[in-house]
Amino acid sequence: MIGGMDHFPTTEVAVTALRTLADEYAREIEVTHDIGADQTSRRSAAGVGVTTDPDGSLPHEAFVEFGGVPRVSVRLYPENDALIEVEGVECPDIARDDVPAFLRSVFGDLAYVRGRRFPPGYFLIVPLPGDRTHREWMPMVNLSPWLSSRVR
Structure with a gap:
C-alpha cells in the first residue's frame, strides 16, 4: 500500500494475476504502471501537478503486453x-474480474x-464463465x- 491508499493494491493484484497467467501459458509479459491522476489516461483533466482524485485516493493504471501470438495487450483502469x-x-469495458477468464479463452484457443x-x-x-460471451465486431x-485461423 502506498500512503494508505487502497487503489494501488487492486491494480497490483490484477497485474500479479496476469503475471501468473503469462507463466501458465509460457508467454513473456511487459508491464507499465501509471500512478496518479496526472498520469492515468482517463484523468487528463486532473490538472497540472494534481496526483490524487478529489477523494484523496491515488489512481493506479497498468498497461500489460504479452509476447507471442496472438498479440494481446491489456490496459487495467x-x-x-x-x-x-x-x-x-479492441475489446473495451471488460470487467476487471473477467480479464483472467477472457485471456484464458484467448490463450487456450477457445476464442473464435x-x-x-x-x-x-x-x-x-x-x-466467459457462466455461459456468457464477449462479442466484438x-x-x-x-x-x-x-x-x-479461428474463423468458424
Whole structure:
C-alpha cells in the first residue's frame, strides 16, 4: 500500500494475476504502471501537478503486453474495468474480474471468429464463465493470420 491508499493494491493484484497467467501459458509479459491522476489516461483533466482524485485516493493504471501470438495487450483502469486488444481488435469495458477468464479463452484457443455476410464483417467471440460471451465486431480487412485461423 502506498500512503494508505487502497487503489494501488487492486491494480497490483490484477497485474500479479496476469503475471501468473503469462507463466501458465509460457508467454513473456511487459508491464507499465501509471500512478496518479496526472498520469492515468482517463484523468487528463486532473490538472497540472494534481496526483490524487478529489477523494484523496491515488489512481493506479497498468498497461500489460504479452509476447507471442496472438498479440494481446491489456490496459487495467482504476475504475475496475479493462481494455483488452487481441490482434488489433479492441475489446473495451471488460470487467476487471473477467480479464483472467477472457485471456484464458484467448490463450487456450477457445476464442473464435464468426463471419457475417451482411453487413460484411466478423465478430471476435470470447467465451466467459457462466455461459456468457464477449462479442466484438471487426471489419473484414482486420483479419490477421491468427484471427483467420479461428474463423468458424
